[in-house]
Amino acid sequence: MDLNVLAFLVPAGIIACFSPLSDASSFVILYLVMSVYFSGVMVRLMLVLAPAACIMSGIALSEAFDVFTRSIKFYITNLSESLQIDVST
Template identity: 50%
Template sequence: MASLGVFGLLQLVLLVNYLKYTLSAAKFNKLMIAFGIFISIVAIAGIVLATKLGLIAPWTGRFYSLWDTSYAKIHIPIIASVSEHQPTTWTSFFFDLNFLIWLFPVGVYLCFQELTNEAVFLIVFAVLSSYFAGVMIRLMLTLTPVVCVCSGLALGFH
């Protein structure tokens, strides 16, 4: 499903680039604003409708605990009692990532030096995965790939 979603996004990028070069700047801006509002409304309505029809399961306590870290302790203690749902301790970061934890911020800093599409992707990936890895210990798996890439950038910089 993720690859299909990326394929769809690439088709949208191709369409936007085509329209950017064929339309005037004023028409293109109006079209993009209208298109953005339309897509937002359709997406929100689609999620609400799919949830109401039962195509998408209702949001679970795990989902809510990603955004509000005290949700599981207050409302669903069984989720809070599972060790993999606990917040990550600093020692886990140092134990799991070893010396790469010291190179990771340097790699992110180097991404800010030249803001290409790839660098912006790495910055967003680093910020989001750092947050989620801090919320739940099992989400350290989402942090590891970006730590490896950014540390590699730091080591390979000359």
């Protein structure tokens, strides 16, 4: 109940971190695992889990927006090329 939508976005962020595994992404994964453990041990340590969940959700949303904007850029490029062909004929 405390994390709301972040609870659904955290697994997507974990998957996004594993695709280009680097030192930074492994640190974020380790930070999330440790914060989940400590928030499970003591309920008051939910304050430790919230920043880690926000980071993972931000990574997931960033990857999703990257995919969506890539498809929009591809569509706009094709549209502008077709308009240039129509204007030249």
